Amino acid sequence: MTPWHAVVLTLHPAAFPGPLGVSLAGKALAEGVWTLETVDIRAYARDKHATVDDSPFGGGPGMVMRPDVLAAAIDATQGPAGTEEALILLTPRGQPLTQARVRALAQTPRVRVVCGRYEGVDERVIDARGLEEVSVGDFVLSGGEPAAIALIDACVRLLPGVVGAPASLADESFEDDLLEYPHYTRPQVWEEREVPEVLLSGHHERVRAWRRAAAEGATAERRPDLWARHTATKRHAN
Numbered sequence: 001m002t003p004w005h006a007v008v009l010t011l012h013p014a015a016f017p018g019p020l021g022v023s024l025a026g027k028a029l030a031e032g033v034w035t036l037e038t039v040d041i042r043a044y045a046r047d048k049h050a051t052v053d054d055s056p057f058g059g060g061p062g063m064v065m066r067p068d069v070l071a072a073a074i075d076a077t078q079g080p081a082g083t084e085e086a087l088i089l090l091t092p093r094g095q096p097l098t099q100a101r102v103r104a105l106a107q108t109p110r111v112r113v114v115c116g117r118y119e120g121v122d123e124r125v126i127d128a129r130g131l132e133e134v135s136v137g138d139f140v141l142s143g144g145e146p147a148a149i150a151l152i153d154a155c156v157r158l159l160p161g162v163v164g165a166p167a168s169l170a171d172e173s174f175e176d177d178l179l180e181y182p183h184y185t186r187p188q189v190w191e192e193r194e195v196p197e198v199l200l201s202g203h204h205e206r207v208r209a210w211r212r213a214a215a216e217g218a219t220a221e222r223r224p225d226l227w228a229r230h231t232a233t234k235r236h237a238n
């Protein structure tokens with residue numbers, strides 16, 4: 001099977017693989033479960049100063065990434081004809097990334113991500129190349145690179161064989177629109193704090209029910225947005 005392929009277009013290729021080169025993602029990369037191609041957008045600049053940005057029409061602070069340079073980088077990194085692909089621009093103006101979108105991307109054989117930089121990217125290249133704008137949260141990073149790493153990491157851990165036990169994927173946060181239940185390990189008593197009795201009982205059905213209730217309680221309290229979706233679409237214990 002051809003490995004899952006990520007292509008990152010960036011002005012900072014040295015940021016990669018970064019954290020993607022260690023732990024689960026790094027091991028899977030070394031094993032060839034997925035492949036990473038980093039493309040330096042600056043290599044597609046046309047002038048001798050390798051200009052990739054310019055000041056915004058209309059005035060205002062900062063610099064804007066030029067559409068012609070970015071389009072040249074995008075056009076030069078087209079996948080093989082017929083390969084299903086996602087083409088993403090990371091930007092705080094994008095749709096918030098969700099586990100559902102991550103699941104879909106992990107099943108898309110080629111995912112190309114453009115890391116935005118400076119104050120933004122000329123709007124015309126977003127339209128002309130049909131970039132899907134994605135945000136990793138309602139906060140502003142200094143560039144798309146950490147966001148690209150987060151997106152790719154979230155996809156890679158869902159690839160077959162990357163996470164040891166498939167059960168740990170089924171149980172985790174955002175499955176079923178619920179946050180995950182809390183975890184405990186040894187020592188059984190730590191700083192006079194005990195582990196919930198039910199977890200020591202060996203009674204699998206009671207453990208399962210306790211975890212479900214704890215997941216629901218945490219979700220209702222911390223994430224009313226998720227909780228509303230959960231109660232609207234899923235059966236729950238209450």
Ligand code: ADE
Nearest residue numbers: 090091092135136141147
């Ligand atoms: N670039 C800067 N901030 C970002 C964010 N929150 N998500 C995705 N890309 C970004």
